[in-house]
Amino acid sequence: MRITKLTTYRVPPRWMFLKIETDEGVVGWGEPVLEGRARTVEAAVHELSEYLVGQDPARINDLWQVMYRAGFYRGGPILMSAIAGIDQALWDIKGKVMGQPVYELLGGLVRDKMKVYSWVGGDRPADIIRDIKRLREGGFDTFKMNGTEELGIVDSARKVDEAVARIAEIREAFGHDIEFGIDFHGRVAAPMAKPLLKALEPYRPLFVEEPVLAEQAEYYPKLAEQTAIPLAAGERMFSRFDFKRVFQAGGISIVQPDLSHAGGITECFKIAGMAEAHDVAFAPHCPLGPVALASCLAVDFVSHNAVLQEQSMGIHYNKGAELLDFVKNKDDFRIEDGFINPLRKPGLGVEIDEERVIEASKNVTDWRNPVWRHADGSVAEW
Numbered sequence: 391m392r393i394t395k396l397t398t399y400r401v402p403p404r405w406m407f408l409k410i411e412t413d414e415g416v417v418g419w420g421e422p423v424l425e426g427r428a429r430t431v432e433a434a435v436h437e438l439s440e441y442l443v444g445q446d447p448a449r450i451n452d453l454w455q456v457m458y459r460a461g462f463y464r465g466g467p468i469l470m471s472a473i474a475g476i477d478q479a480l481w482d483i484k485g486k487v488m489g490q491p492v493y494e495l496l497g498g499l500v501r502d503k504m505k506v507y508s509w510v511g512g513d514r515p516a517d518i519i520r521d522i523k524r525l526r527e528g529g530f531d532t533f534k535m536n537g538t539e540e541l542g543i544v545d546s547a548r549k550v551d552e553a554v555a556r557i558a559e560i561r562e563a564f565g566h567d568i569e570f571g572i573d574f575h576g577r578v579a580a581p582m583a584k585p586l587l588k589a590l591e592p593y594r595p596l597f598v599e600e601p602v603l604a605e606q607a608e609y610y611p612k613l614a615e616q617t618a619i620p621l622a623a624g625e626r627m628f629s630r631f632d633f634k635r636v637f638q639a640g641g642i643s644i645v646q647p648d649l650s651h652a653g654g655i656t657e658c659f660k661i662a663g664m665a666e667a668h669d670v671a672f673a674p675h676c677p678l679g680p681v682a683l684a685s686c687l688a689v690d691f692v693s694h695n696a697v698l699q700e701q702s703m704g705i706h707y708n709k710g711a712e713l714l715d716f717v718k719n720k721d722d723f724r725i726e727d728g729f730i731n732p733l734r735k736p737g738l739g740v741e742i743d744e745e746r747v748i749e750a751s752k753n754v755t756d757w758r759n760p761v762w763r764h765a766d767g768s769v770a771e772w
């Protein structure tokens with residue numbers, strides 16, 4: 391079998407799908423995208439396609455190594471997102487050729503269902519109580535929310551109190567009948583992470599995500615020393631080589647690589663194994679589309695230390711399209727009591743509605759995250 395064509399489709403809300411065709415008619419789908427940089431990743435995919443066309447799609451490991459190593463420069467969000475989507479599509483092809491879901495090719499199920507969580511409260515964490523009440527009716531009991539709005543490198547006790555009051559209100563309303571992660575979203579600098587974690591401690595969140603930015607990873611073990619709250623990070627780390635330093639330094643209890651940013655199934659399966667060796671939980675980041683989610687699930691269902699899966703149904707980013715709008719087999723993604731079942735169809739288990747994808751790709755705006763500024767006009771982490 392030979393790869394014959396790679397076609398990319400940028401679609402709302404901010405995703406990109408990749409279709410890889412072969413000379414035997416088997417087609418694989420991937421989701422190579424970096425939120426806000428879809429066109430850049432698209433260019434990287436098409437640069438890589440110069441090598442890929444004519445190659446045997448079955449040789450995923452060799453193709454991965456060539457894409458990672460043979461361009462001299464390596465790693466980082468753009469290239470690793472391009473590789474991720476191509477890798478996903480190659481696994482989709484392999485599964486379809488062998489008539490098996492990808493998780494079977496990776497050794498079979500370690501669990502019967504996977505716990506998922508839902509975002510609440512949006513960019514500026516408001517209306518959280520309302521969102522939680524609504525989602526609980528849908529069977530969710532685990533959530534994630536932003537911890538703060540703009541926050542200065544050093545900021546006031548009042549800002550800390552505002553952030554904590556929101557969490558106190560949630561515990562007041564729901565007690566420990568629900569669990570939630572708090573995403574600091576890179577908005578909290580090291581000087582403020584300490585007081586914020588200390589003030590949040592009594593409310594026992596399930597985890598705090600990106601307690602500081604990935605480029606400040608040396609603070610993870612220091613922050614972990616001062617708090618019992620499990621710390622999570624990973625959406626802005628892009629390969630085993632990024633994660634290995636975090637495992638060596640310690641401090642992170644949950645790693646959250648993104649299957650569409652960290653080299654795909656081939657790479658994230660290895661990251662999950664590295665995490666297990668360090669007694670670290672695996673909880674893939676996935677505020678994206680259905681192929682990204684299916685790729686997460688393929689690794690979740692074969693990883694003993696997979697604990698929680700992010701999914702984007704109802705997320706504040708999904709303006710213009712929802713998670714399953716481009717999927718024919720919507721029912722396979724049904725979430726019951728906060729769990730999702732394995733996608734049992736061959737390959738990734740996603741039947742893409744190609745006509746709808748093509749239609750949506752004709753008139754797509756380029757999503758950009760907002761540029762936030764502090765009161766003094768300086769740039770604020772979003």
Ligand SMILES: O=C(O)[C@H](O)[C@@H](O)[C@@H](O)[C@H](O)CO
Pocket residue numbers: 425426573575625675676677700707759
């Ligand atoms: O945890 C999450 O989902 C992420 O922090 C998410 O909010 C960002 O990755 C966003 O998608 C970037 O544009």
Ligand SMILES: [Mg+2]
Pocket residue numbers: 573575599600625
């Ligand atoms: Mg996050």
